[in-house]
Amino acid sequence: MRTALVIGTGLIGTSAALALAARGVRVHLRDHAPEHVRTAAALGAGTADEPEGPVDLAILAVPPAHIAEAVTGAQRLGLARGYIDVGSVKGGPRRELRAQGCDLSSYLGTHPMSGREKSGPLAATADLFEGRPWVLTPTPETDTEVLNLALELVALCRAVPVMMDADAHDRAVALVSHTPQLLSSLVAARLETADETAVRLCGQGIRDVTRIAASDPGMWVEILSANPGPVADVLAAVATDLEATVRALRALDSADEEKRGGGVLGIEDVLHRGNSGRSRVPGKHGQAPAVYEMVAVLISDRPGELARIFADAGAAGVNIEDVRIEHATGQQAGHVQLMLEPGAAPVLTAALRERGWAIRAQ
Missing domain, CATH: 1.10.3660.10 (6-phosphogluconate dehydrogenase C-terminal like domain)
Incomplete structure (x- = not known):
């Protein structure tokens, strides 16, 4: 993939554009809100210039209710070799496209299972999709080239492809x-x-x-x-x-x-x-959830406190599997909860106490 067109420069579209641009793909940006395009371009997600000809892949990052209209319009203009959407619903838009006589061979419905509470281009990050499932819903009509372009997009965004039926996805x-x-x-x-x-x-x-x-x-x-x-x-x-x-x-x-x-x-x-x-919710690296031990450490709300804890844990030879922070109400302090492999808690507790950290009893 050398060129791409992202239509819709909100959180998902801009994040995909940032990931592609960082890996050498020339990305063109479109949105009904010109200020969103300008913001995304300023962030390094691509260019507001129109492509000179059809791009390799058009990524339609629009709300589910507008997917069919956006795909049909893009195909009518011949904007790309392949078209995908990244909407969170798959079955309804596909039925709309079929009813409208859309070319389903050049279209593939997808859904990256990643997001944030915030929206808009300023919330976007190039690593939003890293390690996250990215659902692809091909049908027998889907052209192999389009599926391969979608798989390349997923790889460039460092996500994990998951093949599903559209209605099963919904x-x-x-x-x-x-x-x-x-x-x-x-x-x-x-x-x-x-x-x-x-x-x-x-x-x-x-x-x-x-x-x-x-x-x-x-x-x-x-x-x-x-x-x-x-x-x-x-x-x-x-x-x-x-x-x-x-x-x-x-x-x-x-x-x-x-x-x-x-x-x-x-x-x-x-x-x-x-x-x-x-217990069925996937754990680290998609594996079965691990049963972690926890060490709770009292920290003050000062720059560098977390870095010191992580450095001290590393010096003790202990890997932190997960971390949570519980803030104290009305105080400039809190507890950081360090999740560890079974058996590691006594080692880390002793090492942190030796370095002056206050450990909350579990």
Whole structure:
């Protein structure tokens, strides 16, 4: 691939453009908002100049509702040898394209499973897709050259290609992406009118659950509007569990011992099923989730503190597998939680204490 055209210079389009430009591909940029193109170009994502002829690959980074129109328009103008979209929904746009008589041999629907709570070109990074799944949904009609161009794009972005059926993809993202967004927003909405004294007690758990609730509502309305059925199916199943959990909690308040026992069993059931489901979430490098030991270290909010911890861990010969930071409310301090392979915690604890770090007992 020598040339590419990115249509839509938001977070995903600009990130793909930055990755391609960094690897020597000449990237041309288009967007209905000229200021987005100027920003992306200033970041080094490519040029606002129109290509002199058809490019190798056109990447359409537009909302799902506009994919069919954008692909059809680009094909009509002969802008590229191959066309892909990077929308988060795949089945509906393909059916629209087929109904419009689009050339499906030169088109391939894709979806990089990566993003951020922020949107727009200023949120883009060249490494956004590194190590992340990038779904490709070819059909028997897909031209081999187009599939190869898409695979080259995925490789240049250092993502991991995953082949899926379009409708199976939509059911999967309803479960692992779209429903979590709504549930995060539902929990965060409880905080909107909560008493200030309650909000001040927020810890890492509520921060984890509500992180993606900061996402752009307009963008998510477009995404959910393109995949409403599968998301509603998952939410209906969650609603069934919620109703059962509410009944179990009410039973725990009962004076009847038998009802309380049933309530305990109901709560245990949902918690155990949660444990089982969580254990299936892929861990490091896509492998089965590892069971890590944790060392919690008190740190002050000063530049260089994390670097010192990592350097001291490296000097002790311990690899940090994951890290989380729990900030202290109203203080310039917090705890950094270091996740380690089993057996490494005593070694690191001793080494850090020797270097003056305060370790929180687990």
